[in-house]
Amino acid sequence: VVLLAEPPHFRPRHLRYAIEQGKHVFCEKPVAVDGPGVRHVLETTEMAKQKNLNLVSGLCWRYDYGVRETIKRIQDGAIGDILAIQENYLAGTLWHRTRQPEWSEMEYQLRNWYYYTWLSGDHNVEQHIHSLDKALWLNGDKPPAKCVGLGGRQVRTEPMWGNIYDHHAVCYEWDSGVKTFAYTRQMKGCKNDTDDYVLGTKGKAIVLGTGNRPRIVNEQGEWRYDGPSPSMYEVEHQDLFAAIRAG
Numbered sequence: 349v350v351l352l353a354e355p356p357h358f359r360p361r362h363l364r365y366a367i368e369q370g371k372h373v374f375c376e377k378p379v380a381v382d383g384p385g386v387r388h389v390l391e392t393t394e395m396a397k398q399k400n401l402n403l404v405s406g407l408c409w410r411y412d413y414g415v416r417e418t419i420k421r422i423q424d425g426a427i428g429d430i431l432a433i434q435e436n437y438l439a440g441t442l443w444h445r446t447r448q449p450e451w452s453e454m455e456y457q458l459r460n461w462y463y464y465t466w467l468s469g470d471h472n473v474e475q476h477i478h479s480l481d482k483a484l485w486l487n488g489d490k491p492p493a494k495c496v497g498l499g500g501r502q503v504r505t506e507p508m509w510g511n512i513y514d515h516h517a518v519c520y521e522w523d524s525g526v527k528t529f530a531y532t533r534q535m536k537g538c539k540n541d542t543d544d545y546v547l548g549t550k551g552k553a554i555v556l557g558t559g560n561r562p563r564i565v566n567e568q569g570e571w572r573y574d575g576p577s578p579s580m581y582e583v584e585h586q587d588l589f590a591a592i593r594a595g
Contacts (some may be wrong), residue, residue: 349374349588353406355461356381356468360388367396367403372592374585376406378477381469400595404588407481409556411583414573418555418563419485421571426564427548430526433486434545435479437532444508463510472499472516476532482544482555483520483528492520492528503535 350366352359352375360380366373373396380386396403409415422430445459461467468474484491497518504514515533522528544555551566562570 349592352376355458356474357385357461357466360385360392363389363403364392364395367392367399367401370399370401372402372588374404374406374588377481378469378473379405381466381473402588402591404584404591406584407478408580408584409478409482410485411587412580413576413578413583414557414563415482415555415580417573417575418553418557419482421564422486422546422548422553426551426571427546427553427566428550430486430546430548432526432547433483433528434547435476435483435528435530435532436541436543436545437476437479438539438541439475439532439534440536440538440540441504441534447508457510460508460510463508463512465511468512470512470516471534472513472518472530472532475534476516476530479532479542479544480520480528480530483530486544486546487522487524487526487528490522493523495520497530 350371350373352362352366352373354362356376356378359375359378363373363375363379379389393403442462444463447456451459457464457467462471462474472480495518497516499513499516499518501509501512501514504512514535516531518530520528520530541558542556543558544553546553546555548566551564553564554561555563557563557572560572562572564571
């Protein structure tokens with residue numbers, strides 16, 4: 349088993365090589381940073397299927413028991429038909445590694461890979477992918493038909509922050525007419541919220557239920573998840589090895 353947790357830019361090539369060598373793979377998210385990289389990974393996943401190799405990505409909420417149960421209930425009709433989704437990943441700033449005199453420009457960028465689009469894809473790709481993946485999951489894992497968005501650099505303007513944005517807002521629309529309004533921001537001193545809001549014809553849901561809020565509200569009342577909650581970071585690897593053992 350190969351674990352891929354290097355800066356995202358390199359993952360498509362490393363994943364292809366691992367599959368070519370017949371290895372099972374845990375590949376962190378995001379699996380690529382641009383369209384060509386994504387298409388390369390899609391080709392590699394087909395190769396993995398042909399070789400009966402197991403491939404798990406680091407989209408860890410897929411392995412959270414509470415999230416699994418919440419989305420299952422939504423898909424089973426607990427809030428009726430989905431009308432719209434709001435995805436929030438509104439957070440503060442992250443780490444930065446101070447430039448050292450002995451570093452080349454390449455080493456500096458690699459050690460601060462998050463802040464360069466060629467290495468990270470920007471934080472709507474690197475971080476907000478968790479939220480976007482839940483929207484995809486709720487829409488039957490079918491990609492949206494179109495999207496329109498905006499973004500910019502309002503506070504993270506110094507050269508130390510590379511060339512990524514500090515905020516994005518994108519509306520994704522599916523063929524079904526369902527729209528997902530996706531907001532992500534990395535700024536200090538702002539209101540933070542990371543959760544998924546689903547509006548249906550017969551109720552509403554909050555997928556993570558942060559702040560002990562009910563995850564589903566409908567005519568029958570409120571529902572909160574009270575089942576087991578093992579670490580999703582452990583479950584994703586447990587599921588990988590269970591799949592390997594099961595062939």
